[in-house]
Amino acid sequence: MRVALALARRGLGQVAPNPAVGCVLVQYDHEGGRVVGRGWTQPGGRPHAETEAIGRAGKESLGSVAYVTLEPCAHQGHTDPCADALISAGIKRAVVATLDPDERVSGKGILRMKRAGIQVDLGCCNRQARQLNAGFLATRETGRPHVALKVATTFDGKIAAINRHSQWITGPESRAYGHLLRSRFDVILTGSGTVLNDNPMMTCRLPGLEKxxxxRALVLGHRKIPFDSKILSYEHGPPTLVYLGYKHSLAEDNVFLKKVEVCKVRCDTFGYPVLSEILADLVARGITRVLVEAGSRLNTAFLKAEGVDEIHWFRASTILGNDSIPVIGDLGQDNVEKLRRFSVIEQKRMGNDMYELLSKQANG
Structure with a gap:
C-alpha cells in the first residue's frame, strides 16, 4: 500500500477535480509477492489508476491482489467504473485504504466487488490515504478546498525586516522544496502586498517540473499593483485569477493583461474580498488543493476564518527581532484554552533550516 500511496502522489496538483489515486497489482506464490502492474491517476484526471495498473499487468492481473489508495469508483463517467474493471480483470482480493465519500460511490465500489466474489479489506494506511487526498475529500465532505499555508520565517517567526526586505530568509534547499510543493497544488494564492514587496512569479521553476x-490566484484589496507585475505577465500556463471586491475601483479592461481572469466577489466590512467566496469559486472551478503564499495580513485572515488545514513552515536559524514583520498578525486570542492547535506530521532539516508540516487538529 505504501507503494500505491507513493504512486498516487505523482498526481497531486495535476488531476483535479478527481482524486490522486495509486494502484498496485501483486501476484503471490510460495516464494512471496511479485508486482505485476502499477498505475496512478494521469494528468487531467484520466485514465484512472486501476485501469492503468490493469493495462500494465495484462493477463497477469488474473488472480492478483489489488492495493488501491481510494475506493474504486462505481459510476459511469467519462470512463467505465473502476470496480467493474477490477472485476473483469479477475482479481481475487482488493485492499482499499479508504472510502470515497462521493455520493456516486461511497461504499458502492466495495459492495460491487464483494458481490462479484472478491475479498475486500478496508482501512490499510487509512490516515495516510486521507492526508494524501485531503483536497478531494474536503470538497466532498465540507464543500471547500484543502487550504495550506506555506511560510518561510526566521527562528523568531518574522518574514521580513522592518523595511520589508525579505530575500532571502531561508536557504536554497528550502526554496527548492517550496517549488516542489507548488507543483503538488492546484492553485497558489497570494495578496497584493506580497506582489508589491517581492514581485514573485509564483511558478514552479525546478528543472523538469516547470509545466x-x-x-495562480491574486487577492486584491485596497492596493493597486503595477501592470508589469510578474504574476500578471507570465506567458505560460492558464490565466491568473484575480479576485476583486464588487466595489473595487480598478477597470478590468485597463489593468489586467490577456492572461488574467477577473473574478468579482463580495467584500467584507473592511473592503477586502470575502475568503469563503473565493474558496467557493475555486471549488466551482474544480480546484481541490490551494497553497497560500502570502504576507501577514492574508495569513492572518485565513487563520481567523478557520480556513487553514495545514501549514508548511520553513524556519531559518536566524533572528530579526520584534521590530520586524511577523508571519501572523493579531488574532484577538485572549484564552489559551482555545488556541488554534496543529499537530506536527513531519519534520526534517533542509540545509541550515528546519521544515515542519503541521496539520490542524479537530475541534475538541
Missing amino acids: YSPI
Missing part, C-alpha cells in the same frame, strides 16, 4: 506550475 506543473499551479494556477
Whole structure:
C-alpha cells in the first residue's frame, strides 16, 4: 500500500477535480509477492489508476491482489467504473485504504466487488490515504478546498525586516522544496502586498517540473499593483485569477493583461474580498488543493476564518527581532484554552533550516 500511496502522489496538483489515486497489482506464490502492474491517476484526471495498473499487468492481473489508495469508483463517467474493471480483470482480493465519500460511490465500489466474489479489506494506511487526498475529500465532505499555508520565517517567526526586505530568509534547499510543493497544488494564492514587496512569479521553476506550475490566484484589496507585475505577465500556463471586491475601483479592461481572469466577489466590512467566496469559486472551478503564499495580513485572515488545514513552515536559524514583520498578525486570542492547535506530521532539516508540516487538529 505504501507503494500505491507513493504512486498516487505523482498526481497531486495535476488531476483535479478527481482524486490522486495509486494502484498496485501483486501476484503471490510460495516464494512471496511479485508486482505485476502499477498505475496512478494521469494528468487531467484520466485514465484512472486501476485501469492503468490493469493495462500494465495484462493477463497477469488474473488472480492478483489489488492495493488501491481510494475506493474504486462505481459510476459511469467519462470512463467505465473502476470496480467493474477490477472485476473483469479477475482479481481475487482488493485492499482499499479508504472510502470515497462521493455520493456516486461511497461504499458502492466495495459492495460491487464483494458481490462479484472478491475479498475486500478496508482501512490499510487509512490516515495516510486521507492526508494524501485531503483536497478531494474536503470538497466532498465540507464543500471547500484543502487550504495550506506555506511560510518561510526566521527562528523568531518574522518574514521580513522592518523595511520589508525579505530575500532571502531561508536557504536554497528550502526554496527548492517550496517549488516542489507548488507543483503538488492546484492553485497558489497570494495578496497584493506580497506582489508589491517581492514581485514573485509564483511558478514552479525546478528543472523538469516547470509545466506543473499551479494556477495562480491574486487577492486584491485596497492596493493597486503595477501592470508589469510578474504574476500578471507570465506567458505560460492558464490565466491568473484575480479576485476583486464588487466595489473595487480598478477597470478590468485597463489593468489586467490577456492572461488574467477577473473574478468579482463580495467584500467584507473592511473592503477586502470575502475568503469563503473565493474558496467557493475555486471549488466551482474544480480546484481541490490551494497553497497560500502570502504576507501577514492574508495569513492572518485565513487563520481567523478557520480556513487553514495545514501549514508548511520553513524556519531559518536566524533572528530579526520584534521590530520586524511577523508571519501572523493579531488574532484577538485572549484564552489559551482555545488556541488554534496543529499537530506536527513531519519534520526534517533542509540545509541550515528546519521544515515542519503541521496539520490542524479537530475541534475538541
